[in-house]
Structure formats: structure tokens, C-alpha cells
Amino acid sequence: MKLYLPALTLLLFLASACGRKYEPIAYGKDACAHCKMTIMDKRFSAEIVNPKGRVFKFDDIACLRGFDIEPGSLLFVNDYSGKAAGPLLAEKAVFLHHESFKSPMAGNFPAFADEAAATALKDSLGLDFLTWEKLP
Amino acid sequence: MTILRTILIFLLLPMGLSATVIRTGPDSLLQHALDRARPGDTVIVAPGHYLQHEIVIRTPITLIGENFPVFDGENKYQLFVITASGVCVQGITVQNTGRSSMVDMAGIRLQNAARVRVSNCKVLNTTYGIYLQNSKYCVIENNEIRSSATDELQAGNGVHAWKSDSLLIRDNNISGHRDGIYFEFVTGSAIIGNVSTNNVRYGLHFMFSHNDGYSRNTFRHNGAGVAVMYSKKVIMTGNTFSEHWGDASYGILLKDISDSRIEHNTFARNTMGVYMEGSSRIHIARNTFSANGWAMRVQASCEGNTIETNNFLDNSFDVATNGTLMLNAWRNNYWDKYEGYDLNRDGTGDVPYHPVSVYSILSERIPSTMILYRSFLTNIVDQAEKIMPSIIPDQLRDDSPQTKKWKL
Numbered sequence: 001m002k003l004y005l006p007a008l009t010l011l012l013f014l015a016s017a018c019g020r021k022y023e024p025i026a027y028g029k030d031a032c033a034h035c036k037m038t039i040m041d042k043r044f045s046a047e048i049v050n051p052k053g054r055v056f057k058f059d060d061i062a063c064l065r066g067f068d069i070e071p072g073s074l075l076f077v078n079d080y081s082g083k084a085a086g087p088l089l090a091e092k093a094v095f096l097h098h099e100s101f102k103s104p105m106a107g108n109f110p111a112f113a114d115e116a117a118a119t120a121l122k123d124s125l126g127l128d129f130l131t132w133e134k135l136p
Numbered sequence: 137m138t139i140l141r142t143i144l145i146f147l148l149l150p151m152g153l154s155a156t157v158i159r160t161g162p163d164s165l166l167q168h169a170l171d172r173a174r175p176g177d178t179v180i181v182a183p184g185h186y187l188q189h190e191i192v193i194r195t196p197i198t199l200i201g202e203n204f205p206v207f208d209g210e211n212k213y214q215l216f217v218i219t220a221s222g223v224c225v226q227g228i229t230v231q232n233t234g235r236s237s238m239v240d241m242a243g244i245r246l247q248n249a250a251r252v253r254v255s256n257c258k259v260l261n262t263t264y265g266i267y268l269q270n271s272k273y274c275v276i277e278n279n280e281i282r283s284s285a286t287d288e289l290q291a292g293n294g295v296h297a298w299k300s301d302s303l304l305i306r307d308n309n310i311s312g313h314r315d316g317i318y319f320e321f322v323t324g325s326a327i328i329g330n331v332s333t334n335n336v337r338y339g340l341h342f343m344f345s346h347n348d349g350y351s352r353n354t355f356r357h358n359g360a361g362v363a364v365m366y367s368k369k370v371i372m373t374g375n376t377f378s379e380h381w382g383d384a385s386y387g388i389l390l391k392d393i394s395d396s397r398i399e400h401n402t403f404a405r406n407t408m409g410v411y412m413e414g415s416s417r418i419h420i421a422r423n424t425f426s427a428n429g430w431a432m433r434v435q436a437s438c439e440g441n442t443i444e445t446n447n448f449l450d451n452s453f454d455v456a457t458n459g460t461l462m463l464n465a466w467r468n469n470y471w472d473k474y475e476g477y478d479l480n481r482d483g484t485g486d487v488p489y490h491p492v493s494v495y496s497i498l499s500e501r502i503p504s505t506m507i508l509y510r511s512f513l514t515n516i517v518d519q520a521e522k523i524m525p526s527i528i529p530d531q532l533r534d535d536s537p538q539t540k541k542w543k544l
């Protein structure tokens with residue numbers, strides 16, 4: 001009996017931690033948690049799932065970065081090219097940065113699944129690849 | 137008088153002599169006629185259906201359509217690109233532009249141009265209707281800009297202005313886009329007398345645009361009426377905001393705005409009339425708020441705003457806020473929920489009015505309590521709180537509420 005309770009709590013904790021996942025964004029309905037704009041653009045939308053499982057949705061990666069991110073949160077970004085099957089983890093995605101992308105909040109950071117997906121755009125605009133840590 | 141006429145004739149004569157009129161029809165390429173034209177010429181386009189696209193106007197000419205000739209982009213191309221200054225386009229129909237994720241396809245695009253006038257045109261079913269890029273002193277007036285944003289994620293804006301200055305957007309009828317009118321990095325411009333309805337996101341949207349104004353416009357049934365964000369010195373007068381219902385729906389959404397004026401507007405039947413966050417030094421006066429869910433929602437991050445001489449009628453909640461600190465001035469408003477008295481009959485109530493009800497505080501913290509709204513218990517709590525305020529922010533009050541409605 002003594003062992004049950006901690007074991008049960010641990011199990012529940014693990015279950016909730018595993019259960020944390022990307023919640024689909026209702027485009028045209030959900031509002032950005034940071035700038036309050038209605039999220040419309042699939043190419044730049046992003047999401048935070050915090051350690052407790054609470055979901056915050058954003059219309060621009062710049063909004064996500066402006067948000068107070070709890071340590072241990074899952075950070076999702078969407079693939080700019082729309083070719084990836086689902087959302088990408090921000091730490092693993094590849095980014096570009098250029099004014100001509102015109103994202104909703106002028107962050108202008110498109111995200112890509114890997115370097116191959118972004119190469120054409122990178123070359124045509126003469127940019128460098130960026131990672132999550134290196135975003136300006 | 138005769139001298140004046142002579143001078144006038146002499147002034148006009150050179151123009152009349154040098155300018156020629158070029159006529160063109162569906163059988164010939166308009167681009168050829170445009171390339172042949174010299175500055176000051178007039179190109180008249182005969183009625184018909186033109187399957188021509190990416191038409192570039194490089195010289196300052198006047199393009200007139202007879203009986204709305206139709207330029208069709210076949211859902212693949214963009215139609216007119218104006219790169220010269222001093223161009224005038226009127227009376228044409230452009231329709232069915234393509235959609236692309238990299239290029240913003242537009243019905244009529246102005247690129248690095250000045251003094252361009254687009255008037256009396258029909259822009260139908262386009263991704264971006266009229267697109268102004270790095271343009272100055274342009275006039276967009278009396279156009280019918282309609283689309284049906286069924287694929288709302290790819291939809292563009294009706295009138296889209298980017299990095300422009302001194303524009304006049306007047307008397308257009310815009311519907312069915314993402315944003316009716318969109319301003320990004322646009323300064324010193326005016327938006328007057330437009331009707332913007334049924335747009336998916338906003339009727340009008342400002343981003344990083346300073347010293348602009350919009351007056352006498354009607355915003356109805358959009359995702360939200362107007363969003364003014366990260367801008368300074370925006371003047372908003374005489375507009376009507378109505379029928380904006382939904383979770384993230386506002387008459388006006390103000391986010392990080394300062395030194396602006398909101399006057400003589402009507403907010404009717406919106407989920408929220410005015411939502412403000414991080415905004416300062418805004419003068420909100422002589423507006424009518426009627427039958428909204430929340431007339432105003434003023435977040436605690438706002439300061440130095442003055443809210444005076446407004447009418448608040450039939451709103452479920454007059455004011456909501458998310459903190460106890462209140463650094464704004466509320467005075468001389470008419471509140472239909474005011475139950476005080478006026479013994480000396482000077483038109484000003486003798487006891488202050490607290491526009492934030494207990495329930496608006498409760499629903500701010502626990503949204504699901506709305507289920508008990510308008511119940512008997514709620515009324516008792518409301519009455520008790522009016523006598524002895526404990527939950528409601530007691531700094532947020534109107535010390536001089538009016539007992540008579542303002543005639544606005």
C-alpha cells in the first residue's frame with residue numbers, strides 16, 4: 001500500500017507526459033496566444049505544449065518566441081513548404097530568414113523539415129540556414 | 137473672364153495636341169498597344185473577354201475600359217502590373233487570378249509607382265485584389281472588390297498595401313477576402329467611406345503603420361472588424377462596426393497602440409466592442425456601444441486612456457478587465473445600467489458608477505461560470521457588490537455618470 005501511491009503518481013505523470021502532443025489548429029478560428037490575431041496562415045503557425053499539457057497556438061514563429069516559454073515545453077512549428085506530414089519540432093527544424101516571406105507578424109522565419117527541403121529557396125534568396133538556437 | 141479662358145485653353149492645348157487615343161479590342165494584344173503608347177496617351181479598351189495576363193503598364197497613360205471589358209487570369213496568372221507613375225486605370229474588370237504560395241498574385245499590382253489612380257473597376261475572385269507595393273500618392277476609389285474565400289488559408293487581401301505612403305482608399309466595396317484592407321508599414325494614409333464585409337479575418341488591418349486614419353467606413357460580419365496593431369497616431373472616426381460574433385471577434389482590436397483617437401463610432405452587436413491591450417494615451421469619446429457582449433475590454437496593461445461622453449446601451453457587460461490596477465480615466469459616460477440618482481438635477485449622477493460587474497470578473501477568471509449568467513443568484517451577488525465593492529476593481533469607476541443619453 002505504501003508503494004502504491006508514489007507508483008500510481010509516477011504512472012500518471014508518465015502517462016500525462018507521454019500524452020502531450022500537437023493539437024491541430026483550427027485555422028480561421030483560433031487566436032494567437034501572443035498577438036490575439038486569428039490564425040490564418042498554415043505556413044507560419046506554431047504551437048507550444050507546456051509541461052502540464054496546456055496548448056498555446058501562434059500565428060507566427062516570432063509570436064512563439066515572444067511568449068514566456070516554460071522550460072520543458074514542446075515547441076512545434078509548421079513546415080513552410082507544406083510537404084511534411086505533420087508539425088516539426090522547433091529544435092530539429094531548419095529555418096530561413098528573409099523579409100520577402102511576409103509572415104503575419106513580420107517574423108519572417110519559415111521552417112523546413114530538413115536542409116534539402118529549403119535548399120532551393122535558400123539559394124535563390126542567397127541566405128544561410130538557421131537553427132532554432134541561432135534565430136535572430 | 138475671357139483672359140482666363142484664353143489662358144486655360146492655352147494650358148490645355150499642348151496636352152490635346154500631343155496625346156493620342158489608342159483603341160484596342162479582344163483580337164489584338166493590349167500589351168502591344170501599351171508599349172506603343174507615349175506618356176499622356178489614352179488607351180481605350182473595347183468590351184469583351186480578354187484572355188491576356190501579366191500586362192505591364194510602363195508609361196504614364198490612362199487606361200479606360202468601355203463597359204467593363206473582362207480580363208481573365210484563368211486561375212493561373214496575375215493580370216495588371218503598373219510600374220510607371222501617373223497611370224490612371226478605370227472601368228475594367230479583372231478576375232480569376234492564380235494562387236501561389238511564393239508570389240502574391242494580384243488583380244492589379246502597383247509596384248514602386250506614384251500618383252496612380254485605380255477607379256471604378258471590378259476586381260472579382262482574386263487572391264489579392266489591388267496590391268500596392270512601395271507606392272506613394274495613389275488613389276484607389278469606387279472599386280468593387282469581391283472574392284469568395286472558400287479556401288480561406290490561401291486567401292489574400294482585398295486592398296493590400298505594403299511599405300507605402302500617402303494613399304487614399306475611398307468608397308470601395310470589399311468582401312470575401314482574408315482581410316478587406318491590409319496596411320503594413322504604410323504611413324500618412326486615409327481610408328474613407330469603404331464598406332468591408334464578410335472577410336475571413338479582419339475588415340481592416342493595420343500593422344506597424346503610423347499616422348493613418350479611417351473614417352465613415354462600415355465593417356460588418358467579418359471575422360473581426362478592425363485590428364490596429366503596433367501602430368501610433370491612428371485616427372478612427374465615424375465608423376460602424378457590427379455583427380462580429382465569435383471567440384476571437386472584436387469591433388476593434390487594439391494591441392500596442394498609442395496616441396490615437398476613437399471618436400463618433402458605432403459598435404453594435406459584436407462579441408466585444410473594443411478590446412485593448414498594451415495601449416496608451418487613446419481618447420475614446422462620443423461612441424455608441426449597443427447590444428454587444430462586452431462593450432469594452434480594457435486589459436490592465438493599458439494606461440493613460442480617456443473614455444468619456446460615450447453611450448453604453450444594452451450590453452451584456454459594459455466593461456471587463458483582468459486586474460485591479462486601473463490607470464485610465466472614465467468620465468461623463470451614459471450607462472443604461474446606472475441605478476443612481478441625481479438630486480440636484482444637473483444631469484450628472486450623484487454616486488459613481490462601477491461598470492465592471494462581478495460576473496465579468498468571474499467569467500474573466502473562470503470562463504465556464506457564464507452558464508450561471510442572468511440567474512437569480514447572480515443578481516443578488518451583483519446587488520450586494522454594488523453596495524459594498526469587494527471583488528470589482530473600485531478604481532475603475534465613472535465619477536460623473538450621465539443620467540441622460542448623449543445625442544450623438
